[in-house]
Amino acid sequence: MSEIALQVNFALNIALLLMLIAVGVAIARMRSLLAAILLMGVYSLVSAVWLIVMDAADVAFTEAVVGAGISTIVLLGAILLVRAGPVRHNWRMTIAPAVLVLGVGGLLVYAMTGLPEFGDPASPANAYVGRNYLIQTPDEIGVPNVVTAVLASYRGFDTLGETVVVFAAGIGVALMLGFGPRSSLPPLPAAMGDHHVVLRVTARLLIPLIALFAFYVQFHGDLGAGGGFQAGVILAVAPILHALVFGLHETIAALPVRAVRSIATLGVLLFAGVGVICMINGGGFLDYDHLFPPGVEAIIPPGLLGDPDHAHQWGQHFGIFFIELGVLLTVAATMVTIFYGFAGRAVEEP
């Protein structure tokens, strides 16, 4: 049974990569921007399945929501605002890039032959750091999902940096699109004669389920695939769907712009605050073993959560819980801010 699984994995790897190349070539040749965006969605769906074949379940989660959902919607909003026509092609402009690409590609292929074989467990990338994380996580962190452990605990400072980058990008979009006379679109009248009953009923059913599922992904994140980044982008899809079906003004009435921007800030503050609390209690920045003061640490019964031999894991569990919550708030609020920026901006008069 399982030999078949290995062979299927091998065959799927090749088939999906060939599909990716085919879609990539089609994107490059497509004149219509809209078709290119649609194919980008297909491209990221294929790459997400490929990620599952490559055992990267957490990444597949993110790629699915971000690539096929949010980035497609943002691109659509952007081409609505720029009212871009079909891309013009100029034959003279394709020769120099083709030569350049062939040259660089040849160099990269030459360099590629020096890489270790695909799937080699003894390659430098797999044999040292990654393996150490796998070995030490049960003892030091005590969560089954090693990706969450590395993301939130071992590389917590890096993750704080990523969260701040996402937050800063949200500020950038809000500054460029979310202020000024064009940022507040007057409510558009609902189109006469249109009554999308099917869509409205389906959306009404799905929006709460999407939000619920986001929280499942969030709190299930240390046991299985999931975590703050994945849950954040899923949670952002719920207000986006609401705005798409019931109108942006309804959504802004329920979830004001100001509140969304504050939530994004709150997430970053929560993340950094956990780090500062660890410092106050005598540890390093984001060192969750010192999340609780020594006095509290002493009265925690060993084995309350996790392994009885490692009482420190209590701090790790709660530290990961709080910073994942901060990541969730920041990512979700930033994505909603970006959507508000693109969807709420008025198109200039022609």
Place this chain on the structure above:
Amino acid sequence: MVDALHLIGGGLVVAGTLLTLLGGVGVLRFPDVYTRIHAASLTDTGGATLVLLGLALISGLTLETLKLGFVWMFVMLTTPAAANALANAAFSAGHTPRIGAFQITKGVAAGEAGPDTPRRETSDGNKSAAP
């Protein structure tokens, strides 16, 4: 018993896949948008039902079966709704269904030229149904 269930489940998965393939042939071969939507959405829901039922038989009574039920529910909710939205958008953009072998379809290229194409206002059948 367990082996028999696995066999039946696998058979259902293959049957669902065949239905999906049939839909794929329909999407490739049918002449206009509406018939293609018809082929894709019907075989997608049918194929999903068979595949997920087969997987549920394989997994038995576990948490995974519940998740399979959720997947089935979402597919059954979203695929017809999306097909509805799609057909609505195509019809209001001026695609006329192709009836008969020799009728020339006027608006087939209406959605082709990208965002610059002015949207054709149509008096579609929705108006009569409005409250």
Place this chain on the structure above:
Amino acid sequence: MSVAATHFNYLAVVVLMMIGLYVLFSTRNLIKQMIGLGLFQTSTALFYISLGKVSGGTAAIKIYADSVEGRMLAAPLDPDFVQQFGVGGVVYSNPLPHVLILTAIVVGVATLSVGLSIAVRIREAYGTVEADEIEAVTRVDAARVGRDP
């Protein structure tokens, strides 16, 4: 096994990366350039994940070697291989690239939207998103400023 077979993933990554680079250079439309940048970025992600794959491995979420899944995963593998490269009797893929790419994807969409919002503001200021026309408009403006200051 030739190099093309053992390094097929890397070859595909190079091809995808070059497609992205080609899109980036062959068009002057800012939105299309963003799409090309997205292709380029995805190919980097594919490269990292390819490097972290261990043949016969599974996702880095702990399972027990004596559970049903653990036995099923270990069945087709050589016991010596599992002993040498496994952790607790199960061979996992490398989790570190997954962590890096997971955050990179979310950061990627955030930066993509910053780029797109710059393109939107350029459209509002210059009336086009074609880089040639933007340069032409800038040149005309500069000439006018130079003529009557």
Place this chain on the structure above:
Amino acid sequence: MLLAAGIAGLVVAMTMMIWRAIVGPSQYDRMLAANSFGTKIVLLIAVIGYLSGRPAFLDIAIVYALINFVTTIAFMKFFRYRTLSRSLGPEARNG
């Protein structure tokens, strides 16, 4: 073995959808192909999970089924209304 055959069939069906998404001819055909492609991906993920012995991946299939719908609505609004912010249907009566 049967599951492997199912995966092969789904991959072939996905290839057909990619062909339809690339050749068009209209944008609606492309959108239809992308939507149907998403459904096939959901099924593919579920079957891969069972074949490789990690059925916990079904969570990802659930996400796909949801996201696919949202993207289709966004494209539909793009085609019909040229805006993402308009309300579908009558103004809110109950909210």
